[in-house]
Every structure is written in structure tokens, then in C-alpha cells.
Amino acid sequence: MRKRTFTAVAGTALAVAATAATVTAASAQTAPAFGYHKVRDGIPKQAGRFRVTSPDLARGTFPAASYADSFGCTGGNVPPRLSWSGAPAGTRSFAVTMFDRDAPTGSGFWHWSVRGLPATATSVPAGAVAGVNDAGTASYLGPCPSVGDRPHRYEITVLALDVADAGVPAAASPALASFTMGSHVIATARVTATAAR
Numbered sequence: 001m002r003k004r005t006f007t008a009v010a011g012t013a014l015a016v017a018a019t020a021a022t023v024t025a026a027s028a029q030t031a032p033a034f035g036y037h038k039v040r041d042g043i044p045k046q047a048g049r050f051r052v053t054s055p056d057l058a059r060g061t062f063p064a065a066s067y068a069d070s071f072g073c074t075g076g077n078v079p080p081r082l083s084w085s086g087a088p089a090g091t092r093s094f095a096v097t098m099f100d101r102d103a104p105t106g107s108g109f110w111h112w113s114v115r116g117l118p119a120t121a122t123s124v125p126a127g128a129v130a131g132v133n134d135a136g137t138a139s140y141l142g143p144c145p146s147v148g149d150r151p152h153r154y155e156i157t158v159l160a161l162d163v164a165d166a167g168v169p170a171a172a173s174p175a176l177a178s179f180t181m182g183s184h185v186i187a188t189a190r191v192t193a194t195a196a197r
Contacts, residue, residue, distance in 0.1 A: 039101060039108050042178045043157075043188050050086035052158050052189035062154070062195050066142050070135075073144035073197070079112060080193075083123050084158050088187050091119045091160040095181055097174065100143065102152040110134045110174030111141045111154065115181070116165065131170070131177055143195035151196040160187040 067075025
């Protein structure tokens with residue numbers, strides 16, 4: 001009896017191992033060239049929520065004009081239009097960021113960082129000054145994922161801050177800007193869109 005039980009258990013273990021090997025081999029064939037790991041959000045858990053919409057991102061993807069005009073893309077680098085409402089009464093200013101969590105950099109890629117928008121703002125006004133993005137330019141940089149890569153998710157976030165000026169240096173990197181603003185975020189609104197080539 002013990003021999004039969006052992007044989008059955010051993011057979012089951014071999015079947016499970018064979019299945020796992022098959023799944024692993026299939027995954028290896030379809031896995032992206034780069035691995036993934038979690039990136040912290042940078043937004044306090046206690047932060048409230050409000051609403052943001054974009055007529056340009058209504059389908060969940062970017063229009064051609066909003067793609068980059070570099071890195072092999074030929075878009076117009078036109079930032080998507082945003083409209084937000086419902087921010088809390090304690091809001092003293094807004095900031096807007098666009099982050100590609102799927103960029104193969106190990107730390108994502110910041111495409112847009114606008115700060116110092118007045119508490120009365122409900123959109124990014126024409127001529128708003130952008131901070132430096134991860135390409136080193138003080139402007140909006142549209143998406144341009146690598147050809148054949150999985151669709152990238154771009155998180156466009158509106159931050160409601162409890163200060164009119166968070167003290168972020170003009171030339172600060174997006175990571176430093178987000179770190180500096182993090183302790184002043186009282187609410188957020190986010191829309192996510194994808195891009196692929």
C-alpha cells in the first residue's frame with residue numbers, strides 16, 4: 001500500500017513539474033526583453049481623489065499628434081487636453097505629471113512635469129511652464145515606445161498641493177520634483193492611456 005501511494009505521489013509530482021516546465025518555456029518565448037519590478041507611486045496613501053478627463057484620451061490611447069517627435073516617432077508633441085474638478089478646499093496649487101511605468105529603464109520615464117498651477121485652475125493653461133522631463137527638456141515629450149514592445153501605460157496625474165509653491169528648483173529632475181512635492185499632496189486625479197508601435 002505504501003509503495004502504491006509513493007508511486008502515485010511521485011507520478012503527480014512529475015506531471016506538475018512537466019507542466020511548470022512547459023509554462024516556463026512558453027513564457028520565456030513571449031516575455032519582453034526587459035524584466036519588471038514595482039515602482040513606488042510617490043503619492044501618500046491618505047491623499048484624496050478628484051476627477052480628471054481628457055477628450056484626447058477618451059479611447060484610452062494617444063492621438064498621433066500627442067506622440068513624440070523624436071526617438072524614431074514623428075508625432076507633434078502636443079500634450080493631451082485635460083480638465084479636472086472636485087479638488088479639496090485646501091488646495092493651494094496644482095501640478096501635472098506624465099509617467100511611463102513600462103519604460104525599459106528600471107525606473108520608468110517621466111514625460112511631463114508642470115508645477116505651480118494656481119488653485120483656480122481646472123486645466124493646464126496655454127503657455128504653462130513645464131519642468132524638466134527625463135529627456136532633459138523643459139517641455140512635454142510625447143510617448144514613443146520601442147517598436148514591437150508591449151503597449152506602455154502612461155499615467156497622467158494631477159496633484160492637488162497644500163502649498164502655492166513646493167520649493168522645487170526649476171531645473172530639478174522629475175524624480176526630485178515628485179519627491180519634494182510628495183509631502184504636500186492632498187489629493188490626486190489620474191487618467192491612464194496606452195501607446196504602442
